Amino acid sequence: MKRIxxxxxxxxxxxxxxxxxxxxxxxxxxxxxxxxxxxxxSNMSSALLEACKHIEQLNKRDLPSVLQAIETGTLxxxxxxxxxxxxxxxxxxxxxxxxxxxxxxxxxVQALKSAKEVAYGAVIKPVEGTMLTVIRxxxxxxxxxxxxxxxxxxxKVWQRAQEVVEETPKLLKKLRDAGVVDSGAKGFSYIIExxxxxxxxxxxxNLEIExxxxxxxxxxxxxxxxxxxxxxxxxxxxxxVDLPSLKSFYNSLGDSLVLVSSGDYLxxxxxxxxxxxxxxxxxxxxxxxxxxxxxxxxxxxxxxKNENVPADEKKKYGLVVVANGDGWESIFKSIGVDxxxxxxxxxxxxxxxxxEAIEGINAQEIFVFPNNSNIILAAESVKDMIxxxxxxxxxxxxxxxxxxxxxMFNSQAxxxxxxxxxxEAIExxxxxxxxxxxxxxxxxxTEIKEGEYIGFVDGNLVCSKKTLDESVFCTLDSASAGxxxxxxxxYGKDVTESDAQVIFKEIQIRYPSVDxxxxxxxxxxxYYLISVE
Numbered sequence: 001m002k003r004i005x006x007x008x009x010x011x012x013x014x015x016x017x018x019x020x021x022x023x024x025x026x027x028x029x030x031x032x033x034x035x036x037x038x039x040x041x042s043n044m045s046s047a048l049l050e051a052c053k054h055i056e057q058l059n060k061r062d063l064p065s066v067l068q069a070i071e072t073g074t075l076x077x078x079x080x081x082x083x084x085x086x087x088x089x090x091x092x093x094x095x096x097x098x099x100x101x102x103x104x105x106x107x108x109v110q111a112l113k114s115a116k117e118v119a120y121g122a123v124i125k126p127v128e129g130t131m132l133t134v135i136r137x138x139x140x141x142x143x144x145x146x147x148x149x150x151x152x153x154x155x156k157v158w159q160r161a162q163e164v165v166e167e168t169p170k171l172l173k174k175l176r177d178a179g180v181v182d183s184g185a186k187g188f189s190y191i192i193e194x195x196x197x198x199x200x201x202x203x204x205x206n207l208e209i210e211x212x213x214x215x216x217x218x219x220x221x222x223x224x225x226x227x228x229x230x231x232x233x234x235x236x237x238x239x240x241v242d243l244p245s246l247k248s249f250y251n252s253l254g255d256s257l258v259l260v261s262s263g264d265y266l267x268x269x270x271x272x273x274x275x276x277x278x279x280x281x282x283x284x285x286x287x288x289x290x291x292x293x294x295x296x297x298x299x300x301x302x303x304x305k306n307e308n309v310p311a312d313e314k315k316k317y318g319l320v321v322v323a324n325g326d327g328w329e330s331i332f333k334s335i336g337v338d339x340x341x342x343x344x345x346x347x348x349x350x351x352x353x354x355x356e357a358i359e360g361i362n363a364q365e366i367f368v369f370p371n372n373s374n375i376i377l378a379a380e381s382v383k384d385m386i387x388x389x390x391x392x393x394x395x396x397x398x399x400x401x402x403x404x405x406x407x408m409f410n411s412q413a414x415x416x417x418x419x420x421x422x423x424e425a426i427e428x429x430x431x432x433x434x435x436x437x438x439x440x441x442x443x444x445x446t447e448i449k450e451g452e453y454i455g456f457v458d459g460n461l462v463c464s465k466k467t468l469d470e471s472v473f474c475t476l477d478s479a480s481a482g483x484x485x486x487x488x489x490x491y492g493k494d495v496t497e498s499d500a501q502v503i504f505k506e507i508q509i510r511y512p513s514v515d516x517x518x519x520x521x522x523x524x525x526x527y528y529l530i531s532v533e
Contacts, residue, residue, distance in 0.1 A: 004103050009063060010061050014205040015198040015202060015203075015205050017048040017049060017205075018206060019191065020044060020190045020194065025288070027044070028040060028041045029438075030182070039080060039374075041187055043081075043348050044184070046077045046078070047073075047075075047079070047084075048191070049077060050073040050074065050076050051077065052073070054069035067097055067098075068094065071094040076351055076355075077350050077352065080378060081374050082187070083378065086187075089115045091115075092111075092115035092116065093111040096110050096113070109142045112135065112138050130185055133167075133185065134164045142156075142157055154192075161192050164189075168182040168185050169181060227271040229271070229275040235285055237266055237286040238286040239286070249281055253277060254271045254272030254273065266282060275342060276524045316365060316411065317364075317365050317411055318338050318365070318367070319339075319367055319409070321339075322344060322369065322370050322402075323342070323371060324524055327490070327519060332402075335406055339361065341353055343372075350378065354378065365389070365392070367392050367394055371396045376397075394419070394422050396426060398433075400432075400488075400529060405426055408422060409421070428533055429531050432529070433528075436451065436452070437449065437454050446464055448461075452464045455478070463475050463478060472530075481511055486516075487511065487515070487532055488530065489504055490519050490530070
């Protein structure tokens, strides 16, 4: 085989998607910190699956059409930094192939070089030892792999990609300390593996788990926007499911339920206001294969507007935030946020979700608060897609920073004045996170055992303790909480209010000169999120 046309390229891309999907759980667990919030595999899969949808909608699969579908689809489906970087790799690849009807190994070399340039250009501070390193090495070395046999060329590319993945800990100390390879690099190597397999004759692709011969199906009812989130997931089962009991649980969360159990898989669809609870329940029975959460109010353009502004009149400002947890959503809504996009760790919103949210707000100027460093790039990438509005991304890395900044928002001030107010607020708050280690690890000089409670201050590990209480107070002390003005405690969905009250009262006792407040956040994975200001 010398060349690949549009039809075969589409198959190869979908095969790469399939291989990545089969390893999503593995990639998600390749997290530098031993916390249960890895999402790189999910983010990359989201980008590829959206591109596969665009490919399926093509009337003809000539190479320019296929590459355009991939370029557009990967961007719209991109979640988190890994998804956005992956979309830029395919964007660069597509740009180098414009006008071509088929590709040989020389064309692939040029496309890899273009992919490297575009991907590196999209990242303000490129970090070696990541997916970027894989595409850089392939761009630099693939010319030496050129041959008339495209299959042999792709095999060498795949093999070199695997070697670079194993070398990533040598290039990035935090990987070396954690004893893992880079998750994005590993995911990218799986995509290349899929391309090789397709060229080698493996042309059958399965991206969807079909419910063959379901034992029970609960049909959907009349759609009702009483519930905000359309939530779906597929789980590979590891234990038996009591369907009547599970049906009862999901019906208690919302409506429009579809519940299917077939063979080794469970699939559900439900409209609910607590999507995290829906997915977490399914995870009790096995591993998550696929999930999707859509905000139906955004989809139907039924955004709640400022009561003082007529529906057909454009207001001055609109506010969009990203947050995980029904408590956080209520808090942000109560202070005037227009749209709260459900997301955060493990569930990074896509570019398309940002686009829909922004387009649904009738305002001249939109401020977007990503509230997670892994979401900023996806938010930034949507700005050029919006016409008629100015979109500003406020680079908040935590929900605590986002909330602190929004308390300083003044609807009568100028955009620049508000940005200065946001910056001052962000710099004044310390963001604390308390979660549980999911594996043994070592971060710098701190030995961590699986099951210990670990604390972070502004993303830096500061404590690893056997009990939750110990970790909370160790983390507070590390943040110099005793000299703060305000400590605000947000407890997660896995903490009871009574347990949170015990911690709250103890904080008041230990830091008598500090004002202490407590709210329900409802966030997943993190027992407590704490602001120290």
